[in-house]
Amino acid sequence: MQYITGLLNIDKSLQVPVYLQIANGIICHIRQGTLKPASALPSSRALALGLKVHRNTVVAAYDELYAQSWVDVYPQKGIFIAANLPELSPRPIAESPQKLVYPNKTYFDVGDNKLSHINLQKQSTGHIIAFNEGYPDTRLAPVELMLREYRRFANYHFTSKYLLYGPEQGSENLRTELARFLGETRGLHVTPEHILITKGAQMAIYLAAQLLLNKNDTVIAADPGYCGANETFVQTGANLELVPVDEFGISLDAVEEICKKKKVKLLYVIPHHHQPTTVTLCSERRMRLLELAMKYRFAIIEDDYDYDFHYSSSPILPLASADYYGSVIYIGSFCKTIAPGIRIGFMVAPPNLISQATKMRRIIDRQGEHLLEEAMANLLKNGDITRHLKKANKLYHERRDILCNLLTRQMGEHVEFKIPDGGFAIWMKYLNGIKPKDVAEKAASMGLAVSAGQDYYYDHSRESEHIRIGFASMNFTEMEQATHILAKALKKLV
Amino acid sequence: MQYITGLLNIDKSLQVPVYLQIANGIICHIRQGTLKPASALPSSRALALGLKVHRNTVVAAYDELYAQSWVDVYPQKGIFIAANLPELSPRPIAESPQKLVYPNKTYFDVGDNKLSHINLQKQSTGHIIAFNEGYPDTRLAPVELMLREYRRFANYHFTSKYLLYGPEQGSENLRTELARFLGETRGLHVTPEHILITKGAQMAIYLAAQLLLNKNDTVIAADPGYCGANETFVQTGANLELVPVDEFGISLDAVEEICKKKKVKLLYVIPHHHQPTTVTLCSERRMRLLELAMKYRFAIIEDDYDYDFHYSSSPILPLASADYYGSVIYIGSFCKTIAPGIRIGFMVAPPNLISQATKMRRIIDRQGEHLLEEAMANLLKNGDITRHLKKANKLYHERRDILCNLLTRQMGEHVEFKIPDGGFAIWMKYLNGIKPKDVAEKAASMGLAVSAGQDYYYDHSRESEHIRIGFASMNFTEMEQATHILAKALKKLV
Incomplete structure (x- = not known):
């Protein structure tokens, strides 16, 4: 007994709870061989006395050891170090290498041509x-509100169903609240079945591109424009046609010129605060764009991620709110509402497109973060998002x-x-x-x-x-x- | 004053804080027109007396109204309902529709052929x-541990950098901890640059398929097998060749037969507890599979999502741990460790492949959930994951x-x-x-x-x-x- 007490160093100033310090100390000595398999451990009372800790602390340590299979408990007899230790010792299939396993190159072809134009984020360089x-x-991100929702997840009855596999289309609650929010703020009259929850606007753009573009198809975007979307279109093998942008938005004369010459499959537009020039697409051009889409039968990706942040005058209702032909795929995001690192976006489109996009999403990453989606649904429902936006x-x-x-x-x-x-x-x-x-x-x-x-x-x-x-x-x-x-x-x- | 007090109903039994009840009540009456723009509001002291609440409650309500731009504050004069109300009244681009905006079908081609084989999750049907x-x-999911990590995010100085855009390859901390964990548990000697963090194993399979398979390429998988992987391969337009599986794993004779007849690009294998038959690929077949990959120059996706759950005897080290040729793409997941709804997986491969996969990931959804990844890094670092696994x-x-x-x-x-x-x-x-x-x-x-x-x-x-x-x-x-x-x-x- 004295022996074991001497082996264990308890330091109450550490962040690690004392019971874990005791358990980990014993595990450490079992591993080193100081404590032998099948040997007896002192009673919790005796060890507690020896270590000058509360007996419940030792009981918790022994529970931990038992849960991890390091000890066996025999009623009436006491607690013993396990005869068969639970240490993981995997069987090698070949000599275990001492150096790094992977070489720098694979010997098979990775095929990087399609992706060569993509730049990854650079490390920041320590400016003041x-x-x-x-x-x-x-610093404004409503992290406290999100945490309030997350704390509710500690309650099992609430959480368990969101911890298993869930619907690929995204939380039903979130889609319901979002349909209401989009109706109130954007005049978009839609139901939850028109909505797919995505990881930010980027995934919505990717899904639309995958569904609508094949090799050599034509897609129109503005120049200067948003490179994140352009990269996505080019990766499908489609041809990008660029149109200029002036103070009222993209040039529709240029769009019509292209449509007259070739079959256009898709057009990408940022109607509020065009990236990078910040202009808003004016009402007249919006109407004409819808007419062009109808006439030349192309789909429009309306990336309206900036709708909620408009200061000078009222924002203009989305193209999608006036679209009776089903030509507009409306994309939005909460990444700017909460924070860029919190990835929640959405795609709104006719049900047949949403159903295909949902299948595509299933094979990409199965589903979104349901806990986050449920938290977001609650924040929308109780008005926290609206208050935060104001x-x-x-x-x-x-x-x-x-x-x-x-x-x-x-x-x-x-x-x-x-x-x-x-x-x-x-x-x-x-x-x-x-x-x-x-x-x-x-x-x-x-x-x-x-x-x-x-x-x-x-x-x-x-x-x-x-x-x-x-x-x-x-x-x-x-x-x-x-x-x-x-x-x-x-x-x-x- | 009496007038405003009479308009507001305070109910202290509600979950909504009293100050928000006051603020929301005032907003409601501004909207209805009962309270007019530019009219004066009572002092906080007077309203507090009238409503029988603490004065600070009214101050908080007024702060809320000011933050939301519903009131103007003039020092020395008092607080007034804003002359220009902040209500959102977007400009329509066309008559706002009263019915649903979207028709059931788009008039452009969605192109669903590639995805027709995918079944979405069915609703559960109320069995006992x-x-x-x-x-x-x-019920075992360590939600409390995750919440403990999340609570730390309430601290701004810790969190702010994880709320902005982050590295597409995933949290540096998590990749560092994971490299250590994979070394200790799987004999996989790798560095953080060999690792890409994904949304579950599914995204890793998707990325590998996108990078390695083109239309009409040949990919080998077992039958019976994992339909989630098969769907992903078929969607690329590749041809799936099926090989049988017996009590020692997939049949390598069948694999070699196929390799002799045609160029194979990729083979998919679940070495521990094959889905669905639960068999473990034996050591002899593992060695032969690596030799076949070398001889016929195909890549192997080793989907080892089940490695951490082995009971009868020791698990066998991954194929990847013996792979000096860089032919193995090792895929794993914490979806079974934490919960299926918490989507964290990883891909381990040579740096040139990881760099391509990271670019691909950037265009799919930009990045993972950094807060979750940081929480996971901490849980790995302080041994919580190992303890939970035991x-x-x-x-x-x-x-x-x-x-x-x-x-x-x-x-x-x-x-x-x-x-x-x-x-x-x-x-x-x-x-x-x-x-x-x-x-x-x-x-x-x-x-x-x-x-x-x-x-x-x-x-x-x-x-x-x-x-x-x-x-x-x-x-x-x-x-x-x-x-x-x-x-x-x-x-x-x-």
């Missing part, structure tokens, strides 16, 4: 401060105005921009022949990360005169500091 | 009790033995099975020409759901003599009740 491309402020809109509206003022005051003679109607960023042009790349380089040397104007055009070698400057994620002090550095960098370049 | 196909017991293994081991005993005792003359080495189910054969479909029907009429023997063979019309009977998710009482009904159903059929 950064203008991003337009992200929400994660607060965030108000704050982002203020921040937009503050940053516009700072930019005008501190570098008005070198830059030009229109105040955006909504979204998270300003599309700013450098004047006097100043190149975004040079500014980015100079600013970086002074501790500020700012866009070098890349990835806005499909032709990555094309130099942009504009950059995106995000305002939503920064508070006043941060905006002031960043603007100050940017203004100094510009002065050095002129 | 069910033998499932082999699921873990979600406990679950012990319990499932006991349950396997109990169910085998019950089946033998109560229906031994009508059924035949081998005790499975691990996993979650028994592969049981009905004797005397009893058909699974008939048993399932009879049992259903008595309140028991049990497999009708479908979906085990690629040819869905083929009738199986065997069914899978899951034991892991049921406690003793449940197993006794279910076995009792099954025995009665069998007796009625003989």
